[in-house]
């Protein structure tokens with residue numbers, strides 16, 4: 303496949319949305335990149351907002367290996383929290399930083415194909431790249447797409463997709479460079495120290511040892527899939543760390559490099 307490094311796919315985790323300063327710093331970084339002619343596609347989660355909204359509606363949160371079990375009655379709340387609240391909070395921060403953005407979801411523009419991932423997870427989706435025309439149009443204007451991880455099947459059924467897996471499909475679609483930004487500085491070892499580089503075998507070992515678990519397991523596996531597809535490292539880093547953002551803007555390696 304051809305790799306086009308001109309698009310930077312930045313995935314941000316939900317905890318960012320609860321940190322005004324983190325959002326402002328990240329959006330200022332993105333604004334500077336855009337001003338430099340760098341195309342930026344932002345993909346976001348919002349797991350903690352979903353947890354809050356479900357609790358406020360008297361509903362329970364159940365996760366299986368980092369993925370939210372999504373019964374049909376929870377789907378409207380989850381879609382509201384991700385495609386609604388989370389998406390618009392980020393769009394607000396982007397607008398404040400002077401970025402022209404397009405708030406969207408995986409359901410827009412024929413961008414991905416979506417199907418049920420595993421019946422045990424309910425309305426959880428698995429997405430594959432379909433048509434990049436809509437995203438490429440937005441990017442070509444110098445605008446920044448801000449994409450939530452709500453997808454739709456051909457019959458109109460909404461699906462809840464893990465946002466790291468959403469970013470994987472979009473990075474493949476645009477042949478972009480993927481950076482997964484979380485609330486931790488990267489993948490940490492059993493002593494809480496940053497691991498600078500990981501390959502597939504090392505990831506499998508750390509998962510087996512229980513050092514990499516839950517959301518981080520989903521994240522590193524998503525990163526590995528893209529690293530192998532692109533033939534280049536995918537970075538897992540932090541939106542919290544101002545120095546990582548500065549390094550990122552310079553194109554330097556930050557956080558943990560997930561090697562193909």
Ligand SMILES: Nc1ncnc2c1ncn2[C@@H]1O[C@H](COP(=O)(O)OP(=O)(O)O)[C@@H](O)[C@H]1O
Nearest residue numbers: 315316484485486488489490513514515517518
């Ligand atoms: N080895 C590990 N290194 C770092 N974080 C880990 C590790 N194992 C599990 N985690 C957990 O994974 C979380 C990041 O995954 P997740 O909550 O899905 O992030 P995000 O919402 O940013 O996508 C960390 O905050 C941490 O609690």
Ligand SMILES: CC(=O)N[C@@H](CCC(=O)OP(=O)(O)O)C(=O)O
Nearest residue numbers: 316347348349369370463464465
């Ligand atoms: C299926 C599944 O687990 N969907 C996730 C989507 C949001 C997400 O991934 O948010 P973070 O990036 O903040 O973790 C969820 O419902 O929490």
